[in-house]
Amino acid sequence: MVKEKTFAFFLGCIMPNRYPGIESSTKFMMEKLGYTILPMERASCCPAPGVFRSFNKVDWMVAAARNICIAEQMDTDIITVCNGCFGTLQEVDHHLKENEDHKVLVNEKLKKLGDYEYKGSINVRHAAEVLGYEVGPWGIEEFLVRKVKARVAIHYGCHLLKPVSVRGLDSAEKPSMLEDFLEPLGAESVDFVEKYTCCGAGGGVKAFDGNASMTIFEEKMKNIDAVKPDFILSPCPFCHLQFETGQDWLNKNKGTNYDYPVIHLSQLVAYCMGMDQKQTGLQFQMMGKDYIFQSEEIKQEEEVS
Amino acid sequence: MSDSEQSEEQNREFKTDEDFDPEFFRNIERKSKIFSCIQCGTCTASCESGKWTALKTRNIIRKVCLGDLTVLKDPDIWLCTTCFACWERCPRNIQPTGVIMELRNYATKLGNISPNHRAVVGYLGNTGHAVPINDITKERRKELGLDELPPTLFKYKTEGEGKELENFKEFMFDLPPVKEEKKPKKKEEKK
Incomplete structure (x- = not known):
């Protein structure tokens, strides 16, 4: 039992x-919500679902299974805040639980890496899903210290929800998990054209052909700019990186003047649960350095149980 | 005929019988039922990369059906962002994203892999991360009250217990050697 x-x-x-x-935001958020967060010693890259799976699918499964084994030895489910990591770990876990042949194959190769054996005894979770369905918009209210006043452009990213047959979380064409969850936090989700499309970073495209990646991103950013949100919110650090470096690239190469802060789901939730804005690390990011959350205190921090 | 047109004519690649092997993609067919493709083009229409780049998913699927091996040299297969839009929408459930990733596996085996991607594999072997840590992030981690190094494989390497990382480098993602540069557009010799 986990x-x-x-x-x-x-x-x-x-x-x-x-x-x-x-x-730091994720740790703060999960601990305040009453979860215990344990470090995963010796974990490696997940490895990234677009790049490494493209090179060698078997090795990709083996390296992912190794990470899952570390959590199995700890008897705990895995939590991640990255769509890419979730994509790899959840997919490999799902696949190996159903495919006995591949499990044997993977375990055979795992021996070469160290003392590991994949059993399939745990699950892989994404923080967005834990927040959206386990804590829920109905349960977050009691943990809130303040509410923000912001119009938010939500970017789901691809691998959180797709393929739907493997993830089984929400619709890929019109999801509402994050919108529903963010409502009690005071964040108003704004709709924009092609909201659910890719940021252009995945699949090794950012490394293979940076210009192609930026062309895809340019359109995305244009659509976001059209609705002038206060910030862009994503549950994935790779999309996060693309939104940050992408805005910078467009400003330098395409004469735009974007300065939208990019905020991870954990950072916003942690802030609303009482974390200092400084501790969320927004001041270290490339975009929206001067942004300060517009917020309204709803209770003193000490009162939060 | 202008000069540029002439050189284009000289460099044009014609497919021959050698470029086709109906058996080669048998494995993909077994996983994806690719012959049930009706070439409806939903994949191409859904493609978020193909909207801006040369990637034409339907075309790639057709080539695989025909056993056209030139698809493995086609750089376009590397333009897929694996967003799974075509996978979700394909009316025959062929899972085009999965097919493209299988093709990339074959292409990698043939050595058709970009230098940037080789570098990423190098990072993974040397540090256990596709994106290794840098000094400025170490500083910021300390400022935020986190350990200077995250408790990942890389940390244990610097603490002198790097054997696992060595194993990782030795047994994972072995890539074929870098091919010698050939003149562009010239057909490569078969073994």
Whole structure:
């Protein structure tokens, strides 16, 4: 049996190595919500679902299974705040639970990496899904210290919801998980054209052909700019990185003047639950450095149980 | 005929019988039922990359059905962002995203992999991360009250217990050697 209300925190690459603010926010948020967050020692890259799966699918499964094994040895479910990590770990876990042949194959190769054996005893969760369905918009209210006043452009990212047959979380064409959850936080979701499309970073395209990636992103950004949100919110550090570096690239190469803050779901929720804006690490980001959350205190922090 | 047209004519690639092998993609067919493709074009129409780039998913699926091996040299297969839009919408449930990723696996085996992607594999082998840490992030981590290094494989390498990372490098994602640069558009010799 896995431990209740306890998660092994899978870090991945971009969050700990580029946006530590998301990491500190996630820890703060989950602990305030009453979960225990354990570090996953010796975890590696998930490895990224677009790039490494494209090179060698078997090795991709083996490396992912190794990460899952670390959590299995801890007897806890995995939590991640990255769509890419979720995409890889959840998909491999799902696949190996159903496919006995591949499980044997993967376990055979796992021996070479160390003392690991994939059993399939845990689940992989994304923080967005834990917030959206377990804590829920009905349960978050009691934890809130303040509400923000903001018009938010929500970007789901691709691998959180798709493929729907594997994830089974929400519709891919018109999801409402994040919109519903953010309502009690005071964030008003604004609709824009092609809201559910890709940011253009995934699948190794950002590394393979940066210009192509930026062309896809340029359209996305134009659509977001048309509705003038206060900030862009995403549950994925890779989309986060694309939105940050992308705005910078467009400003330098296409004569635009974008300065939209990019905020991870964890950062917003942690802020609303009483974390200092400074601790969310927004001041370290490239875009929207001067942005200060417009918020309204609803109760003193000490009162929060 | 202008000069540019002439050189284009000289460099044009013609497909020959050698470029086709109906058996080659048998494995993909077994997983994806690709012969049930009706070439409706929903994949191309849904494609968020193909809207701006040369990626034409329907065309790629057709080539795989025909056993056209030139698709493995086609750089367009690397323009898919794996957004799964075509996967969700395909009326025959062929899972085009999955097919493209299988093709990339074959292409990689043939050495058709970009230098940037090779570099990413290098990062993974050396640090356990596709995006390794840098000094400025270490500083910021400390400022935010986090450990300077996250508790990942990389940390244990610097603490002198790097054997797992060595194993990782040795057994994972072995890529074929870099091909010698050939003149562009010239057909490569078969073995």
